[in-house]
Amino acid sequence: MAILGQIRSRPWLLMGVIALALLAFLVNPDSIDKVFGKNPDVLGKVNGDKITREEYNDQLSVLQQQAEQQGQPKNGLEEQAWQLLVQSKLIKQQFEKMGFTMTDDLFWSQIQFDQMFAQNQQLFDEKGNFKLQELKKEVETLQSTNPEGYNQWLKTRKTIEYRIMARQVFANISTGITTGKKEAEELMKERDQLADIDFVKVDYASYLQKNKIKVSTEDLKNYISQHPVMFKTEPSRNLGIVYFPSKPSAADEASVEKEINKLYSQGTDASDGKENFQNTTNDSMFVMANSDMPYNSQYVTAAQLPLTLKDKIATATVGQVFGPYKEQNFYVLSKLLGKKPSDSTLSKHILIAYKGAERSTATRTKEQAKKIADSLLAVIKSNPAKFAEGLKLSDEPNAVERNGSVGWTTPESQFAPGYLNFLASNAKGSTGLAETQFGYHIINVEDKKAGTMGYKVAHVVKEIKPSEATENEVDKNARRFAQQVLGKSFNDFVNIAKKSNFQYSNAKAAKRFDGKLQGLGTDKDGEIIAWAFDKKREKGDSELFTVDGTGDKIVVYLNGKQEKGLADPESVRDQIETVVQNKLAAKQISEKIGNSTNLDQVAKMFATTKQSGQINMLSPNIAGAMEPKVAGAAFGIAKGKVSNPIEGGTGVYVIIKKNETVNKQPGDVKQFTESVTQRNSGMFGQAWLKSLQDNADIDDYRIEIWSKMGNQQ
Helix, strand or coil: CHHHHHHHCCCCCCCCCCCCCCCHHHCCHHHHHHHHCCCCCEEEEECCEEEEHHHHHHHHHHHHHHHHHCCCCCCCCHHHHHHHHHHHHHHHHHHHHCCCCCCHHHHHHHHHHCHHHHCCHHHECCCCCECHHHHHHHHHHHHHHCHHHHHHHHHHHHHHHHHHHHHHHHHHHHHCCCCCHHHHHHHHHHHHEEEEEEEEEEEHHHHHHHCCCCCCHHHHHHHHHHCHHHHEECCEEEEEEEEECCCCCHHHHHHHHHHHHHHHHCCCCCCCCCCCCCCCCCHHHHHHHHCCCCCCCCCECHHHCCHHHHCCHHHCCCCCEEEEEEECCEEEEEEEEEEEEEEEEEEEEEEECCCCCCCCCCCCCHHHHHHHHHHHHHHHHHCHHHHHHHHHHCCCCCCCCCCCEEEEECCCCCCCHHHHHHHHHCCCCCEEEEEECCEEEEEEEEEEEEEEEEEEEEEEEEECCCCHHHHHHHHHHHHHHHHHHCCCCHHHHHHHHHHCCCEEEEEEEEECCCCCCCCCCCCCHHHHHHHHHCCCCCCCCEEEEECCCCCCEEEEEEEEEECCEECCHHHHHHHHHHHHHHHHHHHHHHHHHCCCCCHHHHHHHCCCCEEEEEECCCCCEECCEECHHHHHHHHHCCCCCECCCEECCCEEEEEEEEEEEECCCCCCHHHHHHHHHHHHHHHHHHHHHHHHHHHCCEEECHHHHHHHHHHHC
């Protein structure tokens, strides 16, 4: 299974950069059926094309695996999974509208160009030919011998099919993007033609420093209504959040410091006979009895030790004690118990897995696996050359290509203990059998060499954590605050929090499947979002939450409910307030300028200066800002005429055109046409996909399903 092993060992790459999905309510289909009656498995539709619970579940499984392989959090990715499914449906619809069909022949002919395969040279032979027949044979074998593994392959194939469809669709669309000769000539004219102008610019920022303009909710609403496409939004909630972290006080830290100092020095007076970390004769037992972290008997390199010890350990004597010292949220005592060179071992292995072993897709029993491993070991011991043939039976991905090698390891390597114990106990050239959680390993020790110095260090660790008194104080503050804001306005909520110097944040547009809240990021975020979206919840409701495990408290206030449609003005204030403020300033400035036809007079009116410059239509840069409206006016007014006030992006302009000139740039029409076409093709794909999504008929039933499940529970 060499090629499929390659697939299993790589992240499940997917079209776009969109990730994960909802699963909690998918666990009990029977209960859902009782609530919803028929068709409970449909979570939404894209232009009438259903998105099923099974698809959503598969997408979650795939993306959770990707997140795990990349060391990313697996929660809070529901909305990304939904977006991926929506876009996949849209691509499939366009693919079929173009008259294409995803046939078996098309799939196998295109698979080598997929990103999962194309970038992996081990899937191609020495002549660069893709190992297609080998892959097909492996899939056939999987189908007949491993139903679970075959089912996983089918899920993988589905994601590959969507990517193949996307490539076909985008290739055909890009082919249709052209630039006509007349269009290119007009663009070149706009590029080369320059307008020489005198102008006065009344800068918005400077004007607003002297003239305060407050942007009302109504101002924001008017702007949104003028740009409805930009502010289409899904259901969201505006949440005020006050966070009460249960963190240790200065007194708590002092208490822990005192406790660890006692472990270091108690009994220094020989007459009291008390044991401490310096005089103990049983370090492991002392650590087990007194430390918040377990004893570790392994030798480690200096690089693996706490920063405080790294530069001191090489010259330390066995038995020397370091500390107490602070390491993040801990006080630590460390004692050097031994030092020796840490051997490195080069080894290779054949893995015989069984059903139930970690990461295994094998269907054989443990007893069958042991029997196979014993027989294979006997063959290899009698003829070591047979090891290479035995690799064909290995359940380790890419075993044949890698000759079964795991490279150089040390006792500190992150390997299964059973494997490392075998290497430590056997000499160079040895071959034998070891068992780990992954199955049975036939291991050959290829080489050994002395490595860097290893150190055996015992650590007594005391965590600096909040005392019961501190936790009670946090709880009291949170409950008092929750009582204070009960039934109060949102302004009261914010003012009381800030006056008390509590940790306040405002998640203005929390969506149902975000998973994480802006400004918070705790294990309670999902529960808080579910609370906010409960149908019984009303604006002005508040609630106290406790984070499991940490004791942190969170008081949440529901400040607004945004349903599907245009965005609530206050939820997007941070995004558009400056733009709206500039527009209000532009109106005031233009009214003050009125019909003035004298640039010097305008400049004096706003305490600014008259300037000169050149501008063109293709790249309308003037005074360090891109101002297309100014360029349009410059080429639209007669020479010597003063323009009306022009509302630009960074200020209001009044201009006089002095002249028009031509500055011919190098390059012919053909070259320019190719350049414009290439640029447009590169920009078109994502814009086209966004346009498809903006104009699609998308039904999302997830919130309704979740709400009913919540009521059911």
